[in-house]
Amino acid sequence: MSWLNFFRKExxxxxxxxxxKDRLQVIISHERVSRTKDxxxxxxxxxxxxxxxxxxxxxxxxxxxxxxxxxxxxxLAIDIELPGPAGKAA
Amino acid sequence: xxxxxxxxxxxxGVGKTTSSAAIATGLAQRGKKTVVIDFDVGLRNLxxxxxxxxxxxxxxxNVVQGEAKLSQALIKDKRVPGLSILPAxxxxxxxxxxxxxxxxxIEELSQEFDYIxxxxxxxxxxxxxxxxxxxxxxxxVTNPEVSSVRDSDRIxxxxxxxxxxxxxxxxxxxxxxxxxxxxxxxxxxxEMLKLEDVLExxxxxxxGVIPESESxxxxxxxxxxxxxxxxxxxxxxxxDAVSRFLGEERPHRFLDVEKKKGLLGRLFGGRAx
Numbered sequence: 001m002s003w004l005n006f007f008r009k010e011x012x013x014x015x016x017x018x019x020x021k022d023r024l025q026v027i028i029s030h031e032r033v034s035r036t037k038d039x040x041x042x043x044x045x046x047x048x049x050x051x052x053x054x055x056x057x058x059x060x061x062x063x064x065x066x067x068x069x070x071x072x073x074x075x076l077a078i079d080i081e082l083p084g085p086a087g088k089a090a
Numbered sequence: 091x092x093x094x095x096x097x098x099x100x101x102x103g104v105g106k107t108t109s110s111a112a113i114a115t116g117l118a119q120r121g122k123k124t125v126v127i128d129f130d131v132g133l134r135n136l137x138x139x140x141x142x143x144x145x146x147x148x149x150x151x152n153v154v155q156g157e158a159k160l161s162q163a164l165i166k167d168k169r170v171p172g173l174s175i176l177p178a179x180x181x182x183x184x185x186x187x188x189x190x191x192x193x194x195x196i197e198e199l200s201q202e203f204d205y206i207x208x209x210x211x212x213x214x215x216x217x218x219x220x221x222x223x224x225x226x227x228x229x230x231v232t233n234p235e236v237s238s239v240r241d242s243d244r245i246x247x248x249x250x251x252x253x254x255x256x257x258x259x260x261x262x263x264x265x266x267x268x269x270x271x272x273x274x275x276x277x278x279x280x281e282m283l284k285l286e287d288v289l290e291x292x293x294x295x296x297x298g299v300i301p302e303s304e305s306x307x308x309x310x311x312x313x314x315x316x317x318x319x320x321x322x323x324x325x326x327x328x329x330d331a332v333s334r335f336l337g338e339e340r341p342h343r344f345l346d347v348e349k350k351k352g353l354l355g356r357l358f359g360g361r362a363x
Contacts (some may be wrong), residue, residue, distance in 0.1 A: 015280030020236050021287045027245045028291060035247045 021073075030069045041065055048078060056082055091201040095207050096225040096263075098249075100241030102212030104233045105270040108306055109328070110209035111139045112317040113229065116332030118173035119317075122204040125164065127195075128178035129221035130211035131187060134161060137177045140167065141313025151179035154191030160198050169318070184217035196224050204345045205302075214248055223254050227264040229297060229335075234283040242267075242292055266297035273302045274347045287347060298331030300324050300345040 045065045052058055062081035068074060097110040107128075111166065115128035128136035131151060137143040142165045148158035153176075160176075164328070167173035178196075179186065198208050210221035222228065228249050232242040249263045250256055256263070269288055276282040285299055305322030319325040323344050330340040 017277070017280050017283050017287070020283050021291070024236055024239050024283075024291050028240060031240075031243065032247070035251075 026069060026071045028073075029071075041067065045078075048080070052080055058082060092196075092203045092206050093126040093226050094196060095205060095227045095229060095325060096222040097207060097229045097231060098210040098218065098222055098245050099212070099231040099238065100214060100218075100245040101233075101238045104231050104238050104298065105300070105306075106212070106231050107136050107139050107209055108316060109229065109231050109268055109270065109300075110207055110358050111137060112325075112328040113332055114205070114207040115140075115167075115170055115173060115336070116317045116329055117205050117207070117335075118167070120168045120332065120336060121172065122336075123172040123202065124205040124207060125176060125199050125203045126207040126208050126209060127176040127221075129187070129217050130209065131178045131182055131184045131217055132179040132180070136175065136181045136209050137165075138313060139310055140175050142167070142175055142177075142356055143313070146158065146177045149177045150195065150295070150304040151182045151186045153195055154187060160195060169314075184211070184215065184220075187217065187220045189220065189223065192220050193224065199307040213346040214245065218245075219248070219252060222249060222263075223252070225249070225253055225263050225264065228257070229266045229268050230292070230294065231268050231270055232288060232292070234269060234273075234277070234285075236287055238285075239283065239288055239291055246292065246294065256309070265290060265294040267294050268297050268300065270300040271302045272299050272344070274345060278347050296325055296342075297334055299342055299345060300327045 011071055045063060049058065049060050053060075058080060064077075064079040066077040066079070070078070095113075097106050097113065099106050107130075110126055113234070114124045117124040125230050126136065127150060128134055129150075130136070134149070136144050145165050148163035150163065152158040152165050153160050163176055165175045165177065167175065196206060208221040208225065211217040222245075232238050232243060246265060247266065253263050255261065267289065269285060272285070273282055277284045285296075289296060301323045303322055303324035305319050305324050306316050309319055309325075316322065316324050317328040320329070327344055330343065333340050
């Protein structure tokens with residue numbers, strides 16, 4: 001049995017075509033949507049920094065916007081580093 | 091009025107020029123007066139694939155800039171009657187082409203020819219946009235490989251937004267998928283995207299599948315369009331594609347791995363053509 005499994009596993013790891021198809025379906029569906037509208041992320045980041053800066057002094061260089069595109073849903077993660085208690089407040 | 095066909099892909103190296111040469115030759119073989127234009131200004135190669143590189147005198151840029159007449163730049167193929175080649179310039183850059191200049195050339199060619207095949211350069215820059223702008227039909231050449239499929243989808247978007255037909259809100263450019271370098275053995279092993287996957291993702295009608303074949307390199311070495319190699323699978327697949335393009339029904343071939351040859355067949359059968 002175990003040696004049979006060996007061959008079966010080998011076959012599965014060879015099957016990268018299925019991975020290719022899944023990856024293409026996700027990225028192409030996202031690109032088709034974004035084709036019709038501008039990339040909003042830079043503006044989103046800029047506006048977010050402005051809003052947060054009204055309350056806390058932050059370094060605009062320490063803002064990370066990460067987008068993970070998925071098939072069913074995507075995740076937008078925004079990381080803003082706030083100065084520590086010792087940091088120079090404006 | 092001639093039909094303008096663009097052969098395009100976005101990605102480079104997938105077989106646009108090979109396909110342009112084969113399809114233009116196939117159309118001419120079926121009695122259609124056909125001209126094939128190289129739009130890859132600065133990186134001319136259609137002349138080599140068509141085997142006319144030593145006969146180039148003037149090129150498309152000379153015609154656009156009024157330095158030569160169109161009839162002086164056209165090279166008549168010596169093998170197939172009714173087939174002409176308009177080469178690209180090797181020394182200028184793509185900015186030498188203007189929409190007005192290309193339009194004038196296409197209008198003049200329309201008087202004489204049934205089909206105008208435009209061999210697009212890779213990318214989505216000016217040369218590629220020029221080659222697809224006047225198209226009535228597009229043959230999108232795609233390899234079963236992630237970057238090629240993605241770029242094909244991108245170029246389909248460009249056809250739907252930046253062609254003359256799109257800008258004038260006319261009937262859209264008719265799209266055809268030509269899947270090239272298809273390796274049935276690798277598909278069977280699950281290593282390569284299969285035809286059905288690519289069709290599902292791109293969702294455009296299939297014109298043909300060209301199997302990976304040693305005959306393509308042999309043909310380009312010799313400067314003969316591969317469709318003239320009637321023994322080879324690639325040549326036959328291109329021939330089927332041209333027939334389908336002209337509205338004939340042809341079953342798709344070479345999609346499955348050939349049956350294993352017996353010992354004698356393996357000894358004497360040689361390699362796949």
